Amino acid sequence: MASLVRSGSTASKMICGSNQQLPSNIGSTLATAKAVDVSSTPTTPYAMQKAVTVPARQNSLFTNNIAVKGVNVTSRRLAHTDVTFPDFSKYRRESTLDTSKHARDTEDERRALPVAVYYGVGGMMSLWAGKEVIQTMVAYKAMAADQRALASIEINMSDIPEGQTKTFEWRGKPVFVKHRTKAEIAREKAVNVADLRHPQHDNERVQKDEWSVVIGVCTHLGCVPIANSGDFGGYYCPCHGSHYDGSGRIRKGPAPLNLHVPAYAFKDSSIVIGSN
Amino acid sequence: MLSVARTGVASVKNSVRSVSALATRDVLVKGPHAEVSELKNGLRVSTENNGRPTTTVGVWIETGSRYENESNNGVSRLLEHMVHKGTGKRSEAQLESELSSIGAKLVSETSRDHTAIFVQSASQDLDSAAIEGEKKHLLSALEEAEEDHMGVVMDNLHAAAFQGTSLARSPLGNTNGIKSLDASTLKQWQADHYRPVRMIFSAVGGVEHGKLTQLAEKYFGDLSNSYPGQIPHSDGVRFTGSEFRFRNDNVPHMYGAIAVEGVGHGHHDALALRVASQFVGQWDVTHGSSYNAPSKLVQQVSHGYNLHAFQNFSLNYKDTGLFGVQFICKGDSLDDATSIARWLQHEWKHLSSAVDEEEVNRSKNALRTQLYQALETNTQKAAFNAKELLHTGGVRSLVDIEDSLEKLDKTAVREAVSRHVYDRDIAASGVGRTEAWPNYANLRYGMSWWKL
Numbered sequence: 001m002a003s004l005v006r007s008g009s010t011a012s013k014m015i016c017g018s019n020q021q022l023p024s025n026i027g028s029t030l031a032t033a034k035a036v037d038v039s040s041t042p043t044t045p046y047a048m049q050k051a052v053t054v055p056a057r058q059n060s061l062f063t064n065n066i067a068v069k070g071v072n073v074t075s076r077r078l079a080h081t082d083v084t085f086p087d088f089s090k091y092r093r094e095s096t097l098d099t100s101k102h103a104r105d106t107e108d109e110r111r112a113l114p115v116a117v118y119y120g121v122g123g124m125m126s127l128w129a130g131k132e133v134i135q136t137m138v139a140y141k142a143m144a145a146d147q148r149a150l151a152s153i154e155i156n157m158s159d160i161p162e163g164q165t166k167t168f169e170w171r172g173k174p175v176f177v178k179h180r181t182k183a184e185i186a187r188e189k190a191v192n193v194a195d196l197r198h199p200q201h202d203n204e205r206v207q208k209d210e211w212s213v214v215i216g217v218c219t220h221l222g223c224v225p226i227a228n229s230g231d232f233g234g235y236y237c238p239c240h241g242s243h244y245d246g247s248g249r250i251r252k253g254p255a256p257l258n259l260h261v262p263a264y265a266f267k268d269s270s271i272v273i274g275s276n
Numbered sequence: 277m278l279s280v281a282r283t284g285v286a287s288v289k290n291s292v293r294s295v296s297a298l299a300t301r302d303v304l305v306k307g308p309h310a311e312v313s314e315l316k317n318g319l320r321v322s323t324e325n326n327g328r329p330t331t332t333v334g335v336w337i338e339t340g341s342r343y344e345n346e347s348n349n350g351v352s353r354l355l356e357h358m359v360h361k362g363t364g365k366r367s368e369a370q371l372e373s374e375l376s377s378i379g380a381k382l383v384s385e386t387s388r389d390h391t392a393i394f395v396q397s398a399s400q401d402l403d404s405a406a407i408e409g410e411k412k413h414l415l416s417a418l419e420e421a422e423e424d425h426m427g428v429v430m431d432n433l434h435a436a437a438f439q440g441t442s443l444a445r446s447p448l449g450n451t452n453g454i455k456s457l458d459a460s461t462l463k464q465w466q467a468d469h470y471r472p473v474r475m476i477f478s479a480v481g482g483v484e485h486g487k488l489t490q491l492a493e494k495y496f497g498d499l500s501n502s503y504p505g506q507i508p509h510s511d512g513v514r515f516t517g518s519e520f521r522f523r524n525d526n527v528p529h530m531y532g533a534i535a536v537e538g539v540g541h542g543h544h545d546a547l548a549l550r551v552a553s554q555f556v557g558q559w560d561v562t563h564g565s566s567y568n569a570p571s572k573l574v575q576q577v578s579h580g581y582n583l584h585a586f587q588n589f590s591l592n593y594k595d596t597g598l599f600g601v602q603f604i605c606k607g608d609s610l611d612d613a614t615s616i617a618r619w620l621q622h623e624w625k626h627l628s629s630a631v632d633e634e635e636v637n638r639s640k641n642a643l644r645t646q647l648y649q650a651l652e653t654n655t656q657k658a659a660f661n662a663k664e665l666l667h668t669g670g671v672r673s674l675v676d677i678e679d680s681l682e683k684l685d686k687t688a689v690r691e692a693v694s695r696h697v698y699d700r701d702i703a704a705s706g707v708g709r710t711e712a713w714p715n716y717a718n719l720r721y722g723m724s725w726w727k728l
Contacts, residue, residue, distance in 0.1 A: 079418045080428045080522065081349065081450040085435045088516075099441045099512030102596070103537065103701070 152274030154267070157211070165227040167216060170273050174216035175262060176227050176235065177271065180246060184233065185209045188247045198258045202247045205261050213264050213273065214248035220255035235259065300644060301678050310661045310671040311485040318501055319472035321492045322661045322671055323485040331481025332654040333488070336662035339469035340389045341447040342510040342593075350449015351457055351465050353386040354407070354414055358462065359393050360384070361406040368406075383655070386447045388434070389510070389593050390666060392659060404459050414454050421448055425531040426602060428522070429707045433533045436520035437598060437703030441512025468505045472496060478662035480654040513596040517701025519716045527708030529584060530607025534617060534719065535600025536700040541592040541667035547680055548692035549599050552627050553590040554646070555639040555689075556601055556620065560585030570638060572626075576619045582606035583616055594667050598703070599696060607709030614714040621722040628690055628698035629725075636686045644681065648674065699724035 089097060095106035143151070153170050155177055160166050165178040180188075188202040189209075206212050216224050216235070223239035230236030231252060232245035242253030249258040264273040308326040315321065339352050360382060362368035375382055384393040421427055431446040438444045477492045515537035539546050557571040559578055566578035577583050586603035601620055605613060651657045651674065664671045702720060706713045 079448070079451055080422060080431055081418065081446045081448055082452070083435075083522075084346075085439045085444060085520070087440065089440065096514065096516070099514040102513055103515045 152272055155271045155273065157269050157271060162210075167227060168273070170215075170262065174224055175273055176212075176214050176216045176248070176259075178212040178214075178227070178234075178246065180210055180212055184246045187233070188245060191245070191247075191249075197250050198256065200247075200249060200258055205247050205249070205258070207264070208266065211266075211271065212247055213261060213271065214259040215262050216259070218242055218255055219250065219257040219259065220253070225259075300648075301675065301682075304674045304678050307674060309673050312665065312671055313485070313489055315472065315489070315493055315497060317472040317497065317499055319475050319477060319492060319496050319499065320665055321477045321485075321489050322479070322665055323483055323488045324480040324657060324661060325483055325485065326481065326654075326657075328481050328654065330654060331479060331483045332658045333479040333481075333483070334477075334655075334658055334662070335393050336476040336478055336659065336666060337391045337393075337470055338389070338474040338666050339391050339465075339508065340386055341445045341449075342389045342442045343469065343508045344442065344445055344449075344453070346445075346450075347453060347456060348461055348465070349445050349453035350414060350447075351453070351461060352391055352469070353447050353449055354410060354454065354457055355462050355465055356384045356386045356391050356393060357410045357414065358407065361410065388443060388445075388447060390663065392662070407457070407459055407462065411454055411457060414449060415451065418448050418451065418454070425527060425529075425707050426604070429531045429533045429602060429705050432520040432522060432707065433535060433598065433600075433703055433705035436518040436705060437515055437535065437537070438512070438596075439516050439518060441514055442510055443512065443593065443596070464505055468503060468508050470499075471501055471503065472499045473501055474508075475499075476662040476665045478658045478665070480658040480661065510594075515596065515701070515703070517703060517720065519704040519706075521706045521710045521713055522708075523710045524707065525709055525711070529604050530613065530706060530709045530712065531602075531604050532613075532704065532706040532710070532713065533589075533600055533602040534620065534702055534704045535589075535598040536697050536702055536723075538590055538592060538597025538599035539696060540595040540597060541663065543592070543597075545692040545696060546590075546592055546597075547677070548684055548688050549696060550590050551636065551639045551643055551681075551684060552624075552689055552693050552697070553588040553599065554642040555627055555631065555635060556588040556623055557642070558585075558587040560587075573619055573623045577616050581612040581616050582609065583612075586616075586620075592667075600702075607712050610712040610714065613712050614718065617714050617719055618722055621719075624693065624697050624723070625725055628693040631686055631689055631693075633686050636684070636689050639689075640681055640684065644678075647677070697723075 093106075093110055095101075095109055096103065142148075150171065153168060153175075155166075155168060157179075160177055160179045162179050163181045163184075165176050168175045168177065185202075191202070193199045193201050202209075205214075214235075216227070218225050218237040218239065220237065220240055220242050223237050225235035225237040225242070225244060227235055230243040232243050234246045234248060234251075235244040236242070237244075237253065237255065240254050242255035243251050244255075244259055245251050247258075248261070250256070262273055263275065264271055265275050266272075308324050310322050310324045312320060312322045341349065341352060344351055360368070360371075362371050366374065371382070382393075384391070386392075431448070434446070435444045475496070477488070477496065479488050539549060555571070556573060559565075559569070559571070559574045561584050563569075563574075563578075565574060567575055569575050569578065577586070582605055584604040584606070586601055588601050589598070591598045603616060605616060607613065651660055661671050700723060702716075702723060704713075704716065704719060
């Protein structure tokens, strides 16, 4: 077919895409393909295609109004150098529009955002992941939940009338909570700090004057003193005779230090021991 | 006993190696060196007298498809071909008979950034009939070039990688460009490009420098450096990571190339990249080695992936280049094509971070063999000298090259490959059965490793 076209341009040749021989008895209305003069070869691809398309074999049985598309015999493959590479300038960043600049020279600004996103978001995520890992590990190694539940106790203040001392257990140790009277407060405030073995003013040992909270373990050898007894209106250790006053300070006997004050805080109408 | 024998062999190997390295340098030092001088009009003359009975004399001109545009693509090649059609002083027949009477041969070539004409100078008068004839020849050559699938791959690779710049254009020219050329375009081109400062007169063989300079003075001394038209401008060096597939299932194989932006001729990493390129190596199905090859890449890809051949390349133009690999495979499996690319990229990444001294030495020796063998002939050496002069302004002797090759160690190779290959954008080009061509994003992803 192609050689047909190339062979000359003198005669008018029939060009149609299909070599199909149509039997003449199908119908008298069968339209024949139009003869195309090769010398007036169409130039645009569309015109070429049109020229080889046989139009309208009307009214025949199965091919009603169908155009038969032919192979475009005038098409010619171009050389690879005739293919124009598409121009992507519209999609380029401004920095790469200048063709005389090496791509490498404009790379930093082009790569800045992705790198920032990569290391920014990635960095944040890895920090978060690290935090999670460490927290999980620490939580695993930390005090058990049942123990932590006992870490602090809450004492209802209304349970302790004024002038009374009650003993509670906190972390396996006795804690004395003393609701002091005005007289006791005045007495303890008036003590001369310089005379004490372990010099501490009452203000250092209480948060509210009415309430003195101390750990009930004698600082001498660890016995539990007896509350509301002794020479100084505080605690007395029966083991070796240490006397503590109403602020829990050592006043007489072998103990070297005052009774320890645990961390505690006031919350509404209660004292929470074991929390700040 | 066995271990003694082994160490014995190793030491013999090592001593043979060092002896051969020494010998290379000795031979090169004793070899001829290029002499360079410059005429008053700026034309540079380079000669290398190696005392051989044959000589290559030629002119290398800084022109080529890089300086062309869409409408005159092919002009430098046409002009180069016209030289064979006779000159102002000699007709084609005269030229042929005079050359053949002294047993000489006129050869010419045009690449992207230079034209070389060995033996004769440029033509003066251009016969329009001859031009038409030559244009027909170029057009048919263009048609024939379609059969050179690897050539098409490389042209398409340039078209994609250097899209929007003149490096994208092939020296073959395009159909419309060649058809539209006429005598005035050729003359204009010649006037713009064939200027002494853009020309190197280079000779290698049994030739005296003084004598050749005199000849150059006599025949080229009257060329002036004034530009009646415009000073030629090579437009652009911009590399763009991109892909060009030309699928044609009538071609029996998949032809392809994958490359990153290389370096210019005079760039300090040029030699390291050539060594790296040698490390990647080459192979085709006719090679006797596969599992037992020294190259790990060959060991991996020579079987199981329907690969027919691969070949490294490291092209250096004046100010940029391409570094990569071309390959031919069956093209019926995406997995195969992807695996081949992955192994290649694995070698590139290995080069950038883990290549060891022994591997570098093997590649250096391969490069030595290739380089020095290629420069054995007068023509190749003359071209080498001329390109050195055109691109860098000086001629490195082979001893210089040997010295810098000697200095090159694994660190230099790793650094060069890290700079130019590792995690760089790639340009890919495929011709033929490219339905199974690997996805670009997937290929690009393979250019780097996950590391901190």
